[in-house]
Amino acid sequence: GAVVSQHPSWVICKSGTSVKIECRSLDFQATTMFWYRQFPKQSLMLMATSNEGSKATYEQGVEKDKFLINHASLTLSTLTVTSAHPEDSSFYICSAPGTGASWGNIQYFGAGTRLSVL
Amino acid sequence: GEDVEQSLFLSVREGDSSVINCTYTDSSSTYLYWYKQEPGAGLQLLTYIFSNMDMKQDQRLTVLLNKKDKHLSLRIADTQTGDSAIYFCAESMGGKLIFGQGTELSVKP
Numbered sequence: 001g002a003v004v005s006q007h008p009s010w011v012i013c014k015s016g017t018s019v020k021i022e023c024r025s026l027d028f029q030a031t032t033m034f035w036y037r038q039f040p041k042q043s044l045m046l047m048a049t050s051n052e053g054s055k056a057t058y059e060q061g062v063e064k065d066k067f068l069i070n071h072a073s074l075t076l077s078t079l080t081v082t083s084a085h086p087e088d089s090s091f092y093i094c095s096a097p098g099t100g101a102s103w104g105n106i107q108y109f110g111a112g113t114r115l116s117v118l
Numbered sequence: 119g120e121d122v123e124q125s126l127f128l129s130v131r132e133g134d135s136s137v138i139n140c141t142y143t144d145s146s147s148t149y150l151y152w153y154k155q156e157p158g159a160g161l162q163l164l165t166y167i168f169s170n171m172d173m174k175q176d177q178r179l180t181v182l183l184n185k186k187d188k189h190l191s192l193r194i195a196d197t198q199t200g201d202s203a204i205y206f207c208a209e210s211m212g213g214k215l216i217f218g219q220g221t222e223l224s225v226k227p
Contacts, residue, residue, distance in 0.1 A: 006160070042219065043206065043218060043219045044206070049214070105166070105210065106151075106163060109160040109161040109162075110160050111159055112158075112159065112160040114158065
């Protein structure tokens, strides 16, 4: 099956710093990737859709300048949390839809990144 | 609107069957999914069902779909302690996944 690799798995940073999270599709190409945020004991909330070669599409209420998304290649999307604050502490998960007729409707998820901002 | 709902908790004894229920809102959803999330981990796709199917069985997992009532269920036969996790149902809308709140399954020995 398709594998999505996400790094780092856990990051602790000081308030005011920026953190970059990487999401890679390892054995398939992904022109689209999705970034989710999950608070403890809650569901996944879609933050944005990352589009290769073009601007990301953000969901309502998500600050574009706060959460910078770059999808520079067919296998890599990055999410940068700029000037992180404690309220940004959360579990961030990326996903990518598989390719092909049967895969195309399946999203494969990374293992997630736990961000703790002190 | 976009709303997928699940009960929050389910507790069963090892060896029993577990049934996790989900209701969704978009009747045009082509696929419906069940994902499993273990503590601190990402989501693992368990199974999915195409909207023109009523049932799908995969080893210990059985998915039932009632399109009329927009109701989806996941049955886990012979539930094991390793099945303890949070289970999310999701519907696809315009390429995006809309998730339910997740059902925390606790399996007691």
